[in-house]
Amino acid sequence: MNQKLGRKKSLSRKVIMAGEERCVYCADPPDTLEHMPPKTMFKDRYRLSGMEFPCCEPCNNGTSAADLVAAFMSKIGPLIGKGDWELADNHRQAWMLRKKAPGFLEELFGPKANSEPILFKTDGGVLLDRVQIRTGPIGSACLDVFSAKLGMALYREHIGTNLPLTGAVNAMWFTNVGLGQDTADTLLSILPGLNALRQGKSDSLGQFAYRFNSDGVGMFSCLASFHKGLHVMLFAMADPELYDIPVVIETQRVTRPGGLLAMMPKPARPHNWNIPLLGTP
Numbered sequence: 001m002n003q004k005l006g007r008k009k010s011l012s013r014k015v016i017m018a019g020e021e022r023c024v025y026c027a028d029p030p031d032t033l034e035h036m037p038p039k040t041m042f043k044d045r046y047r048l049s050g051m052e053f054p055c056c057e058p059c060n061n062g063t064s065a066a067d068l069v070a071a072f073m074s075k076i077g078p079l080i081g082k083g084d085w086e087l088a089d090n091h092r093q094a095w096m097l098r099k100k101a102p103g104f105l106e107e108l109f110g111p112k113a114n115s116e117p118i119l120f121k122t123d124g125g126v127l128l129d130r131v132q133i134r135t136g137p138i139g140s141a142c143l144d145v146f147s148a149k150l151g152m153a154l155y156r157e158h159i160g161t162n163l164p165l166t167g168a169v170n171a172m173w174f175t176n177v178g179l180g181q182d183t184a185d186t187l188l189s190i191l192p193g194l195n196a197l198r199q200g201k202s203d204s205l206g207q208f209a210y211r212f213n214s215d216g217v218g219m220f221s222c223l224a225s226f227h228k229g230l231h232v233m234l235f236a237m238a239d240p241e242l243y244d245i246p247v248v249i250e251t252q253r254v255t256r257p258g259g260l261l262a263m264m265p266k267p268a269r270p271h272n273w274n275i276p277l278l279g280t281p
């Protein structure tokens with residue numbers, strides 16, 4: 001059984017990698033397969049096939065913390081609590097998050113976290129005691145990287161070629177309280193297409209889906225939603241000068257292929273354990 005699965009995987013990898021000269025995210029030659037969105041984004045890591053891209057090892061491994069942070073943020077929300085699969089998924093990922101994105105969880109939930117108690121009103125008008133948390137520098141840098149990755153990957157998926165090295169992704173992300181319904185409706189009205197991962201009769205709607213528009217040649221834009229907690233609005237353009245991109249909010253980031261690793265938060269210095277020497281004065 002394992003052997004069969006393994007063989008199938010390597011064959012499909014071979015087909016995807018065949019003749020590829022460039023990583024989907026930078027100028028280097030590819031030697032790994034990148035899943036965008038990553039497996040960790042999906043419930044129990046069960047991901048439908050599709051949207052797999054040739055990628056170099058430094059981009060793939062060097063940005064995996066961004067994927068983990070995005071998956072985590074997509075699964076938190078005011079109505080998610082004990083017994084919900086989202087919480088269980090996040091608990092399972094916590095050890096990996098601590099390893100790959102040290103400081104991220106402390107930034108959100110630690111004693112110095114930027115948080116405040118709020119009353120959250122449900123659609124039915126019920127008021128709930130909740131704590132609103134703000135993403136800190138580590139989480140924000142990771143979500144910037146994730147959004148740029150998504151733009152380059154979906155550009156490749158829809159246009160059929162890698163985003164040129166002179167191209168750019170203009171992206172902004174919103175966590176569960178950041179995107180108002182009015183803004184979402186306005187953005188969705190200019191994005192006619194709907195897509196998700198599809199395999200047989202299954203699809204990823206509800207976990208990952210996006211509305212998009214594209215000229216099929218050198219411009220792709222979309223609003224992607226991951227569960228209820230994370231939304232990314234982006235424009236990926238082969239020639240950014242050609243398009244007059246509306247500035248929706250000031251926090252949007254512009255990223256070019258090859259620029260991802262420099263945007264990752266620098267790993268915190270490992271702790272040095274100090275053992276007091278007994279008997280020394």
Ligand SMILES: [Zn+2]
Pocket residue numbers: 023024025026027028055056057058059060
């Ligand atoms: Zn690369």
